[in-house]
Amino acid sequence: MRFKILSLILAFLFLFLFFSLVYIQLIRGGYYYELGERNHIRLIEWDAMRGRIFDRNGKILADSKLTFDIVVIPQDFQDKNLRRLSEILNTDVDKLKKKIKSKYLSPFSPIVIKENASKTEALLIEQEKLDLSGVMVQIQPKRYYPNYSAGANILGYVGLIDRSKITKLKNYGYKIQDIVGYSGIEEYYDISLRGENGGIQVEVDNRGRQKGVLGIRPTIKGKDIVLTVDSRIQNKAAELLADRRGAIVMMQPYTGEILCMVSSPSYDPNIFTVGNSSTEIKRILNDYRSPMLNRAISSSFAPGSVFKIVTAVAALETKKATANTSFVCNGSLRVGNRNFVCWETHGLQNFMQAITHSCNVYFYSIGLLVGPDILTKYAKEFGLGSKTQIDLPSEEKGDIPDRMLRKLKRKEDWYKGDTANFSIGQGEVLITPLQATRLVASVANGGLLLKPYIVEYVANEKTPKDRTSNKLPFKKANWELIKISLRKVVEADSGTAHTLGLDNLKVAGKTGTAQASSGKNHAWFVGFCPADKPKIAFCVFLEYGGSSHNAVLVAEELLQFMSSEGMLN
């Protein structure tokens, strides 16, 4: 009897083992298999070379420089080699030892003991490879911007991916620890530039020592990008702006390709690539002048008299003014119960004179004749108040006041004074320097509203552009009249931009001195040249730059430089 009980107990215990094994091996088998795989398989990622960025002449603006990192593989490294290694790298043994210890991750993952090693160091280590087991030279692509701060605002910079980007881009294969582009071309074209990381899958034992290679995936280099900008103009423009706040944009007036886009102050994008420059980065981020802001597209300002081009076109098109329409400027105009001043007393002014002298009273008058709704309509036809769709991130759309919208949204009335301000580009009118450039470009080309672009080729393929630039439905004669008037601004002795000599270049343009909130004025000068057969359209903008005269001076120097370089022939 007791025998049977014993047998039963044993049978029961064996059944218990049986069911335990059923559970752990059959039911939970997949789970443990996964754990086992993770135990012994490790991934070592290789960074892909980022595509380079060239200017239109093939000059490198952003390079992926191969740098040499001296690394130590702990599982192969022998302490007796420390001395020789320290001799080559010119550090002392203890420091080296400490570095290896503090950066240790696993026996097979390389520890960088010297970043950016010199060629001699790398060569020495390669030569003594056989004696220095476990020491390797790792070639690491690093972003390098040879022009430093010139053009940084259009190029952007690269850095470790941040959390918001990861959540946004996870589905595109972005991972933590990825290097991604921030702002500018680097951000907008990141997918093309980044390439594909490769890696090696290794099998490791319990102590993490590499036992074998399971698979290798080679890296795929990112695509090179060719910009439409000319770095000679870029560099000169950056040099001219120096430390002043402002932007210079230059555009091919028939295609919309950006020849130059510079924002100032700028920053050196290289500091984001080098490891230990956090103080430098902090300084830039905290700078009240916001060096990382691309003032050409990401910030909008009152255009002042530059906007008179729009008012003029609107008046001509609606037949509220002709070339012969004249008004007398007494230095001010009473609108409602307020006096709206002109910057000078111009006396009798016809259309062309009014533009040449930038007479406010004249433009108050025709603006009031045209009315705010028509002004809004024409401003919008010129693409003001909406993005130009340039292939750069964080573009600002600016603002064009709208009487109806103001009424609907803010329940505020529109007064005649508002119309007066509107007609001379004050009040609520805000435009970006790029929009200003496009505005003047459409005068230059006789009515084409272009879609600006800055990237010409991605990996030898022309970027797809919708070439159907908007043809503005205005009369040719009106365009001609405006064009001649703008030429007069520079050509006539009394023109507001007359100081700009360079008669042979036949520059046409419009100045603007816009009142800014803080009291100091923004200085604008937009234009194109040569007036009869325009090759470039441009905008010089100086934030709080005072009189437009200052902008004209910058434009003069830049054009002179381009002319002397033969770029305008």
Next chain:
Amino acid sequence: MQNQNKIIIGLVILIVAFGLLVLYSVTYQREALFKDIFLNQLSRAIMGVIILFLVSNINYRRFFDLSFFIYGASILFLLIVLMTGREILGARRWVEFLGLNFQPSEIAKLGVVLVLARIFSQRQIYEQNYFYGPAIIKEIFLPSIITLVPMGLIFLQPDLGTALLFVPIFLILIFVCGTKIKYVISLITLLLLSVPAGWHFLRPYQKDRLMVFLNPNIDPLGAGYTVIQSKIAVGSGGFLGKGWLAGTQNQLNFLPERHTDFIFSVIGEEWGFLGAMLLLLLYAAFIYYLIQIAFQAKDKFAKYLSIGFIALLASQIIINISMTIGMCPVVGLSLPLVSYGGSSMFTFLVFIAILLNINKKRIVF
């Protein structure tokens, strides 16, 4: 019943051979290990089979006579090992005698089972002639002391697993030999009550292991590591296993102690559920035939001796496998006839030989 014996010998050889296959997989990568462990074990297995045949020809009654001598000798060796034994991994378990290195605790298993079988088989004699006093002393006190002495000495080595192994042997024997149920139950109750007190005698690492059993994740890289890795190994084997020589947990050294206490993890990983079942079936069949021997044995000594051995064998199998799959705390117990270890293998083979002889003699009587 020569046929039964043949089957038992066949099962033993199959189990040992299976163990050798697994040991080969554990050691083949490194020549030193291969020589030290696999070849060593192979030669012991061959020697063991010879011993099996030799000892199975010794009349088992000789062991009745020798029981106190073997028991006494094992106690002596246990004392020697405590005083002079070689320390391996913090424990003194081995002793050198006549040029042989062995574990006295293994001999103690033999000694205790022999003596208990003898005492229990002679109980009536005690009652009639020598032994007076309350039944409880006769039935329980003396056998308890017999068991507790080597148990204590082994515990001091320290070897908790082997020490605790005597508990099921003792309980099963005392249960089967006809002790009044109330004594058996009160004995078990007493044992359970003494568990909390026993906690204080444990060494810190032993406490850790017990705590880790309750939750392996409290110390995944320390005491819990072995259990976690072992569970991963067994579980990842799935139905068919990863194949002989192809277990990543085994070959890449994630499993500690995989040639001894955790050899079952390697079986689970490389041979899968099928392999584990094969081994379980071999063991079950083996135990089944041993129970037949015990059942058919003509005299009480033979019966109790057989049952003592079955209790030892089954407990060790069940505890060992349970601990590799996290179903019981990790105590150092090897898998009978499969794990690497000479003393253990020889002890088991001697036991089996005695049982074979019991089976043979049954016909002679």
